[in-house]
Amino acid sequence: MATNDEKNNLVNLAYVALKRDITEGVYRPGDKLLMRGLKERYEIGSGPMREALSRLVSEHLVTAISQRGFRVASMSIEELTDLYFARAHLEAMITELAVKLGDESWEAGVIASTHTLSKVAQLTSAEDMLGLWDARHKAFHLAIAQGCGSAKLLELRLTMLDQVERYRQLWLRHTVFSADALEAKREEHRQLVEVLLSRDHVKARDMMFEHMTGPVSIISEIIEARDLACQA
Amino acid sequence: MATNDEKNNLVNLAYVALKRDITEGVYRPGDKLLMRGLKERYEIGSGPMREALSRLVSEHLVTAISQRGFRVASMSIEELTDLYFARAHLEAMITELAVKLGDESWEAGVIASTHTLSKVAQLTSAEDMLGLWDARHKAFHLAIAQGCGSAKLLELRLTMLDQVERYRQLWLRHTVFSADALEAKREEHRQLVEVLLSRDHVKARDMMFEHMTGPVSIISEIIEARDLACQA
DNA sequence: TTTTTTAAAAATATCTACATTTTTGGTTTT
DNA sequence: AAAACCAAAAATGTAGATATTTTTAAAAAA
Structure with a gap:
């Protein structure tokens, strides 16, 4: 009732966790990000997971191709x-x-x-x-x-x-x-x-x-x- | 089969339409964006609609407060x-x-x-x-x-x-x-x-x-x- | 009477489970 | 070898269940 942050919904938790995993190299540049695996890892449904991914796309840490899913943005x-x-x-x-x-x-x-x-x-x-x-x-x-x-x-x-x-x-x-x-x-x-x-x-x-x-x-x-x- | 763009899923359509509606003033600064209304207007479910909104949040055209929904970003x-x-x-x-x-x-x-x-x-x-x-x-x-x-x-x-x-x-x-x-x-x-x-x-x-x-x-x-x- | 509190009801946001559509990769056919 | 086909895998979308917030109105206090 006191210490909680502003935004503590599942989307945010998954967003933060995945962002850390990407910058720390758990997922490597170019890796495909399969829904199945993500759902398991972050214990979340597809909808919220997509939302989290979507945010990382706008930060250029993840790329998306319509109907073909998400990948970790490549490095060059x-x-x-x-x-x-x-x-x-x-x-x-x-x-x-x-x-x-x-x-x-x-x-x-x-x-x-x-x-x-x-x-x-x-x-x-x-x-x-x-x-x-x-x-x-x-x-x-x-x-x-x-x-x-x-x-x-x-x-x-x-x-x-x-x-x-x-x-x-x-x-x-x-x-x-x-x-x-x-x-x-x-x-x-x-x-x-x-x-x-x-x-x-x-x-x-x-x-x-x-x-x-x-x-x-x-x-x-x-x-x-x-x-x-x-x-x- | 020829002229279609890269990304033509519902999320994108809703994103583009809502973005236009906001910049054109259909929704005014500070307006609350009710899921119900949005779903009807853009003929789409909550999941994809949230994703579209989420993108506009990262562009600062919409603000979000967890558990309290979305609003058109204010102007000042x-x-x-x-x-x-x-x-x-x-x-x-x-x-x-x-x-x-x-x-x-x-x-x-x-x-x-x-x-x-x-x-x-x-x-x-x-x-x-x-x-x-x-x-x-x-x-x-x-x-x-x-x-x-x-x-x-x-x-x-x-x-x-x-x-x-x-x-x-x-x-x-x-x-x-x-x-x-x-x-x-x-x-x-x-x-x-x-x-x-x-x-x-x-x-x-x-x-x-x-x-x-x-x-x-x-x-x-x-x-x-x-x-x-x-x-x- | 006016203000504050409280509790239920309504409205709304969030999430999951499942259905549909599209892609992928191998197999068969030409 | 190239094209056509088909089944498994994966992405996308819907509907409805669950949780949270807001509203409402009645009761209590000032």
């Missing part, structure tokens, strides 16, 4: 490139606006989330550390973006974030599990924050664009290696 | 302002990229669609003329945007276009039915194309931003007038 170097290109431009634009428009509480939010991110230490398991760093890293970038003041731009940003999530996961493991890469990121973030607070919006914009496109080459290599492994 | 001056702000920035960014990256066939497309748009004359009914001008005006802006070369950016652009559609309809009638306003737009477009082809990406960017934000004040007034009329 081409999509990776275009996705990161578009996202980098969007994020750079939002950053420029944030530097121009952000007020004191924005600055405070950026500084606070920078600090929180820097304090992630190797605690329990490596997997937990990955999750924690990821969450705080996302919070850091969100804190920056929020300065733009536009709910709609932040919404566009989220749709891009959802779409890159599977690719970003590949980069995440590569970065967090390498002391060098992690230190390099930390330095990038430090410089970024410095420029943000100096209110140089042109430099901030350019720097954010670079920050966002950096991972592309790394992810490309991982995907190519994985594709080769699959053929063998 | 606040949303109008933010929506056009975000869209103008996105479109300006895409324009800048198009000017930087667009090739000869892009130029040809822009010139061709400019010409086609300028040739809209008062033929049959005023309503038909409105539709034709709107379609060609959209084609004109699409031709410009396509120069950016990013499918994902064009997709983002479309999601914004869908969201502003109801507001844009208000502006459309105001503009097309006024000889002065229409001539002013024609001149704006002429200047815009001139700058695009001169490859001055900074000026093009700024000019597109202005072009996109111009309608906001007009639409604001129309909405305010309409809201007052409703209270009386």
Whole structure:
């Protein structure tokens, strides 16, 4: 009667669970999503299941062909490139606006989330550390973006974030599990924050664009290696 | 067996029909969308109808509250302002990229669609003329945007276009039915194309931003007038 | 009298089970 | 080998059962 969220119907539960399963790789890119299996796994009827799938279609995580069912959206170097290109431009634009428009509480939010991110230490398991760093890293970038003041731009940003999530996961493991890469990121973030607070919006914009496109080459290599492994 | 499109299932038909009904004002902002009525109007069962509604929710044309059904998304001056702000920035960014990256066939497309748009004359009914001008005006802006070369950016652009559609309809009638306003737009477009082809990406960017934000004040007034009329 | 509470009834949303239609993949026929 | 056919599998859609919310109106409290 108290703690329950807004939306707790079966459609939502299935939607969230399937989305996680796809981004975590339980279902691989291109896999066919059979109704029978989905119904069993998520303990739900076809109607609600279709609705959940339908939502993921509009997020481009699943593709649908009429009368031929659903598949996990495929992944490709081409999509990776275009996705990161578009996202980098969007994020750079939002950053420029944030530097121009952000007020004191924005600055405070950026500084606070920078600090929180820097304090992630190797605690329990490596997997937990990955999750924690990821969450705080996302919070850091969100804190920056929020300065733009536009709910709609932040919404566009989220749709891009959802779409890159599977690719970003590949980069995440590569970065967090390498002391060098992690230190390099930390330095990038430090410089970024410095420029943000100096209110140089042109430099901030350019720097954010670079920050966002950096991972592309790394992810490309991982995907190519994985594709080769699959053929063998 | 020949002309049929890809997706012609009931869900799609209902989705398209309801979307049109909402943007055309058959259902007004804030209206409750009762299952019973929808099922009758679109001759379809609850399952598929929910799926169609669900899609419109992800396009922000409909809102849903769990266990309490669906409503047509409300309209407000606040949303109008933010929506056009975000869209103008996105479109300006895409324009800048198009000017930087667009090739000869892009130029040809822009010139061709400019010409086609300028040739809209008062033929049959005023309503038909409105539709034709709107379609060609959209084609004109699409031709410009396509120069950016990013499918994902064009997709983002479309999601914004869908969201502003109801507001844009208000502006459309105001503009097309006024000889002065229409001539002013024609001149704006002429200047815009001139700058695009001169490859001055900074000026093009700024000019597109202005072009996109111009309608906001007009639409604001129309909405305010309409809201007052409703209270009386 | 007016307001608040409460409980039943009505309306509505959600979900499941089953029926129908379409696709798929193998088998037979030409 | 190519085309036609057929049965199994899968997707799509309907009808009705179940659960939730909203309305209604009477009873209790102010």
